[in-house]
Amino acid sequence: MADSGQEKASGVPHVVVVGGGIAGLAAAFFLRDEPVRLTVLEGASRLGGKLAVSEVEGFAVDEGAESLYARRPKTSRLITEAGLGDQLVTASLPGMGIWTRDDMRGLPARQFMGVPSDMEELAKARLLSADGLARAREDLELPALDRDGDVSVASYVAGRQGQEVVDRLVDPFLGDAFAGRADELSFEATLAPLAAASRKYSSLAEAAGSLIPQPLPEGEKPTTGIATLTGGLGTLPPVLAERLLAASPGATVRTGAVVEELVRRERGWRLTVGSGAGSEYIDADAVVVAVPAGSAGRLLAGVSGAGQAAAGLAEIPYASTAIITLAYTRSAFSAGFAGLRRLGASGYRVPAVEGRKVRVVTFLNMKWPHLAGDLQIVRCQAGGSGEEKLMELDDAELGALAASEFAATTGLVGGPVATRVSRWEASMPQYTVGHLDRVERIRASVAAQPGLAVCGAAYDGAGVGNCVATARKAADEVLTWLRRDTTAR
Numbered sequence: 001m002a003d004s005g006q007e008k009a010s011g012v013p014h015v016v017v018v019g020g021g022i023a024g025l026a027a028a029f030f031l032r033d034e035p036v037r038l039t040v041l042e043g044a045s046r047l048g049g050k051l052a053v054s055e056v057e058g059f060a061v062d063e064g065a066e067s068l069y070a071r072r073p074k075t076s077r078l079i080t081e082a083g084l085g086d087q088l089v090t091a092s093l094p095g096m097g098i099w100t101r102d103d104m105r106g107l108p109a110r111q112f113m114g115v116p117s118d119m120e121e122l123a124k125a126r127l128l129s130a131d132g133l134a135r136a137r138e139d140l141e142l143p144a145l146d147r148d149g150d151v152s153v154a155s156y157v158a159g160r161q162g163q164e165v166v167d168r169l170v171d172p173f174l175g176d177a178f179a180g181r182a183d184e185l186s187f188e189a190t191l192a193p194l195a196a197a198s199r200k201y202s203s204l205a206e207a208a209g210s211l212i213p214q215p216l217p218e219g220e221k222p223t224t225g226i227a228t229l230t231g232g233l234g235t236l237p238p239v240l241a242e243r244l245l246a247a248s249p250g251a252t253v254r255t256g257a258v259v260e261e262l263v264r265r266e267r268g269w270r271l272t273v274g275s276g277a278g279s280e281y282i283d284a285d286a287v288v289v290a291v292p293a294g295s296a297g298r299l300l301a302g303v304s305g306a307g308q309a310a311a312g313l314a315e316i317p318y319a320s321t322a323i324i325t326l327a328y329t330r331s332a333f334s335a336g337f338a339g340l341r342r343l344g345a346s347g348y349r350v351p352a353v354e355g356r357k358v359r360v361v362t363f364l365n366m367k368w369p370h371l372a373g374d375l376q377i378v379r380c381q382a383g384g385s386g387e388e389k390l391m392e393l394d395d396a397e398l399g400a401l402a403a404s405e406f407a408a409t410t411g412l413v414g415g416p417v418a419t420r421v422s423r424w425e426a427s428m429p430q431y432t433v434g435h436l437d438r439v440e441r442i443r444a445s446v447a448a449q450p451g452l453a454v455c456g457a458a459y460d461g462a463g464v465g466n467c468v469a470t471a472r473k474a475a476d477e478v479l480t481w482l483r484r485d486t487t488a489r
């Protein structure tokens with residue numbers, strides 16, 4: 001069944017957003033006040049992508065992403081305009097410890113993304129062996145290195161400060177932020193500020209130090225931009241959809257609508273939704289593709305002239321993760337809880353070299369003041385790049401594994417009173433070496449297509465704020481094209 005074409009006759013352009021995750025919904029939301037008709041098509045049975053919330057023993061707890069950086073203007077503005085500004089709450093204890101060498105340890109003072117800038121503080125943290133510390137100090141004496149193109153995080157950081165710094169500090173950070181590994185991920189794409197600073201200083205320690213904020217005046221408490229919503233970040237997507245439908249007459253948001261094909265027509269685009277006898281055609285003047293790289297690549301493979309974009313998208317791998325949420329009685333906690341309080345941390349990371357499967361643990365009650373209550377809620381992140389077989393375990397096995405490793409690392413007494421397992425298959429794009437060049441080629445190829453834009457986690461960052469920023473960019477690109485096209489007519 002083809003699109004009716006009434007809107008074209010009335011002169012109102014039709015914009016279709018493929019994907020109802022945070023990027024797609026944000027792109028549509030940014031277009032809500034423009035003279036366009038909006039359609040959002042989401043293939044899954046619900047909106048939100050990696051943002052989802054459900055109850056654990058009476059608490060609303062996120063199943064996927066659970067925090068964002070609220071100091072990003074586009075992100076904070078989106079939340080405010082969605083009417084959720086009064087629900088934004090900042091983290092009480094945003095820092096993370098490290099469980100390594102059979103003990104809970106704090107990150108060294110004056111580090112940036114796991115890279116130490118002060119070797120004396122690194123020594124105090126007792127994270128490295130004597131040989132590892134001596135090797136890290138060599139960074140201050142080594143000649144500056146010229147990089148010819150992109151390199152992996154591991155190759156550059158280990159070349160400057162040694163493999164132990166990579167294993168005990170940097171790799172855990174990357175496992176948390178990207179579910180990836182330092183020997184695969186791009187230095188330029190994942191540690192971008194540090195990569196840029198490293199070109200200005202002779203040592204990596206100096207480069208890291210240049211990015212660390214100056215100490216606050218005495219008596220002034222540090223503030224954090226790490227925030228969430230009191231109802232969980234998973235409440236944001238449905239609210240965006242509601243506000244969009246209320247603000248934009250004629251807007252449509254559909255779930256269970258899988259776009260199988262995207263074709264460029266003489267004017268505009270045609271999308272095929274569904275397959276077989278139940279398929280339908282939807283015509284659009286402009287399209288925003290806001291789905292993961294693999295799905296985006298398959299759609300663009302059928303678009304004449306978009307071969308470079310399709311090929312580049314096909315080169316972006318994804319990792320799978322599992323979030324295991326455990327609820328405990330307060331009486332169950334002992335050494336581990338006290339250790340984190342002592343460190344001023346809301347959780348800890350576990351280096352891959354420790355051989356454990358749970359790589360990130362967050363004490364949600366300590367991090368988020370609105371979750372205070374009779375139970376302690378613990379979020380365990382497992383899986384990631386190189387851990388594909390872990391996802392073959394069933395939910396009961398994953399829950400038991402997380403509880404066992406958590407007890408072993410914290411000295412916990414007693415098991416959880418509730419367990420929830422949330423699986424995120426192929427959910428985390430991996431910014432492997434050459435990612436920035438790859439994205440540049442993708443964007444150039446897409447820009448050559450009239451009225452087409454892309455957004456999402458595959459390009460400039462996997463966090464909520466990065467997805468929102470790409471959504472704003474995509475919305476602006478579509479508007480620019482529509483205005484140019486209207487003038488040309």
